[in-house]
Amino acid sequence: xxxxxxxxxxxxxxxxxxxxxxxxxxxxxxxxxxxxxxxxxxxxxxxxxxxxxxxxxxxxxxxxxxxxxxxxxxxxxxxxxxxxxxxxxxxxxxxxxxxxxxxxxxxxxxxxxxxxxxxxxxxxxxxxxxxxxxxxxxxxxxxxxxxxxxxxxxxxxxxxxxxxxxxxxxxxxxxxxxxxxxxxxxxxxxxxxxxxxxxxxxxxxx
Amino acid sequence: xxxxxxxxxxxxxxxxxxxxxxxxxxxxxxxxxxxxxxxxxxxxxxxxxxxxxxxxxxxxxxxxxxxxxxxxxxxxxxxxxxxxxxxxxxxxxxxxxxxxxxxxxxxxxxxxxxxxxxxxxxxxxxxxxxxxxxxxxxxxxxxxxxxxxxxxxxxxxxxxxxxxxxxxxxxxxxxxxxxxxxxxxxxxxxxxxxxxxxxxxxxxxxxxxxxxxxxxxxxxxxxxxxxxxxxxxxxxxxxxxxxxxxxxxxxxxxxxxxxxxxxx
Numbered sequence: 123x124x125x126x127x128x129x130x131x132x133x134x135x136x137x138x139x140x141x142x143x144x145x146x147x148x149x150x151x152x153x154x155x156x157x158x159x160x161x162x163x164x165x166x167x168x169x170x171x172x173x174x175x176x177x178x179x180x181x182x183x184x185x186x187x188x189x190x191x192x193x194x195x196x197x198x199x200x201x202x203x204x205x206x207x208x209x210x211x212x213x214x215x216x217x218x219x220x221x222x223x224x225x226x227x228x229x230x231x232x233x234x235x236x237x238x239x240x241x242x243x244x245x246x247x248x249x250x251x252x253x254x255x256x257x258x259x260x261x262x263x264x265x266x267x268x269x270x271x272x273x274x275x276x277x278x279x280x281x282x283x284x285x286x287x288x289x290x291x292x293x294x295x296x297x298x299x300x301x302x303x304x305x306x307x308x309x310x311x312x313x314x315x316x317x318x319x320x321x322x323x324x325x326x327x328x
Numbered sequence: 329x330x331x332x333x334x335x336x337x338x339x340x341x342x343x344x345x346x347x348x349x350x351x352x353x354x355x356x357x358x359x360x361x362x363x364x365x366x367x368x369x370x371x372x373x374x375x376x377x378x379x380x381x382x383x384x385x386x387x388x389x390x391x392x393x394x395x396x397x398x399x400x401x402x403x404x405x406x407x408x409x410x411x412x413x414x415x416x417x418x419x420x421x422x423x424x425x426x427x428x429x430x431x432x433x434x435x436x437x438x439x440x441x442x443x444x445x446x447x448x449x450x451x452x453x454x455x456x457x458x459x460x461x462x463x464x465x466x467x468x469x470x471x472x473x474x475x476x477x478x479x480x481x482x483x484x485x486x487x488x489x490x491x492x493x494x495x496x497x498x499x500x501x502x503x504x505x506x507x508x509x510x511x512x513x514x515x516x517x518x519x520x521x522x523x524x525x526x527x528x529x530x531x532x533x534x535x536x537x538x539x540x541x542x543x544x545x546x547x548x549x550x551x552x553x554x555x556x557x558x559x560x561x562x563x564x565x566x567x568x569x570x571x572x573x574x575x576x577x578x579x580x581x582x583x584x585x586x587x588x589x590x591x592x
Contacts, residue, residue: 139349143342147333160404164437171436171466178465188484226470233472237498240505247508248529297521300537302567304519307541308406309352310560315409319360319552322413322544323445 128318135316175200262288344588355562359555369554376515376533377546380418380491383513387488388427394418395487397478397503398442399494399518400434400471406541407495407519408438413544414493414517415442419449423458431464432481434474439466475499479506492516492531493540496523504530517543 134156141153179193203218210216251257268274269285314320363369387394396415401408415431422429431446433439443464450459467477479502482490490507492500493516500516500523507514508530516527517535527534535543538560545553574586 143339143346145334145336145339147335149337150334164402167436167440168469170440171433171469174436174439174462174466175468178462181462189480192480226473230470230472233475233502234498237501240501244501244505244526244529300521300524303536303538303564304521304541306352306560306563306567307410307538308519309349309563310356310556311406311410311413311541311544313353313356314553314556315413317356319556320413320544322416322548323409323441324448 127324128321132316132318135312139316172200172204342591345591351566352559352563355559356556359558359562360552362558363551363555366551369551369558371542371546371554371557374535374539374543374546376517376535376539377543379513379533380515380547381421383489383491383515384418384421384425384427386513388425390488392486392488393428393430394422394489394491395478395481395485395507395512396429396431396491396493398431398433398438399492399496400474400499401438401495402435403437403441405495408435410517410519410541410544411494412438412441412445414540414547416445416449417544417547418491419446420453423450423453423455426455426458428460429463430481430485430487432467432474432478433464434467434469434471436466436469439464471497471499475502478503482506482510482512486510487512489513489515492518492527493535493543495519496527501526501530507531 138153138156141149144150176197179196182190182193183197203221206216206221207218210218212218245263248256249260249263251260266285266288268277269281269288274281274285311320315323359369384394396418398411398415399405399407401411403409419429429446431439431442433442446464447456447459450456468474481487482503483506487510490503490510490512492503492514496503496518497520500518500520504514504516504527514531515533515535516531517540518524518527519537519540521537524534524536542557542560545557570585570589574589577583578586
């Protein structure tokens with residue numbers, strides 16, 4: 123059994139819980155220092171990530187798997203952007219910044235814009251009145267949609283208020299019930315890991 | 329003049345949180361002792377987790393892989409921690425059945441940890457040589473680049489099952505809808521209330537909120553793990569009772585309990 127990582131997790135976890143309750147400036151300085159450590163670890167992990175990315179796509183190119191030219195584009199972009207970043211930096215006005223603003227951002231916005239179509243297809247499937255619950259969802263959705271546009275108020279003056287009530291009372295009650303469960307579940311899993319009950323993160327079930 | 333340095337060793341505004349934490353620890357200790365003495369602990373069946381076994385079995389029969397997505401959360405996200413505990417159990421089952429698994433990651437730290445976890449799960453199953461290096465791989469730390477890459481994997485490689493477990497954001501519907509188009513069995517578990525409706529619409533099974541945190545214990549079925557879920561249920565019952573009592577007392581003109589429950 124690996125006791126080293128479990129002891130380390132217990133010590134760091136307990137210390138972080140204690141730091142949450144201690145507002146003393148020295149304690150908070152330790153807390154801030156630990157956050158710096160996390161950033162340093164992330165920076166090193168990014169190197170591992172880049173190696174993983176390289177290996178994954180190099181393998182695809184070598185084996186000529188389906189869509190391998192995309193892997194070539196990925197590796198080309200990885201090498202060029204990294205080289206430019208090391209050579210010129212990543213500040214405002216550099217080539218990397220221009221690539222980010224003129225290639226990456228528009229591509230991300232385009233992807234995000236596709237969300238409308240995905241919502242439409244998911245909504246179509248969800249709103250089919252197959253059973254009582256789905257019918258209830260369909261009726262509520264129709265009422266919500268009518269109530270949120272100006273024609274809703276034209277049909278019945280109380281429509282906007284009714285949709286607000288739907289959002290603020292039944293909807294919020296359900297959301298809060300889930301949120302309370304999530305909060306308690308989060309505490310539970312945190313304590314399980316700190317106390318060494320859950321060791322799945324070490325790859326061992328026991 | 330500089331701001332005055334805080335020299336207090338305890339924040340009294342967080343007393344209620346400390347009491348809550350100590351109560352939770354007490355519930356945990358009681359239930360762990362119960363489990364160690366052989367007391368039976370019942371937890372309700374979770375359809376999504378039962379389906380996970382079927383999905384791995386189906387993938388094995390079809391000779392196709394399982395695509396496991398740990399979400400976009402970093403290691404600070406408790407949803408990611410839950411996902412890591414689940415992936416170890418899933419990897420163990422995958423290794424036992426001789427199926428294959430792919431885990432595309434968004435965060436390099438999470439990738440490094442999951443890689444170790446999956447490797448260990450294969451070793452524990454006695455099939456260390458069957459672990460494929462690169463099956464856990466880094467994709468991108470850009471949200472929509474990740475979506476594009478994973479959607480590509482789904483459409484090209486057609487995994488038999490897509491498992492979404494962890495913290496997801498705007499990408500949830502993209503991934504779940506694309507997966508739905510491929511006809512794969514889809515099982516999701518998410519701790520973000522705003523993303524749950526998307527998963528419910530597009531997936532076959534969805535673990536909601538706390539069910540994600542219970543999943544690892546449920547799959548493992550070890551008595552001490554189950555005891556932690558029982559402790560969580562006790563805490564939830566207490567929280568519900570306190571909320572009802574605070575509302576009733578406030579209605580009667582005594583808001584003290586409500587104020588006591590307020591956190592800063």
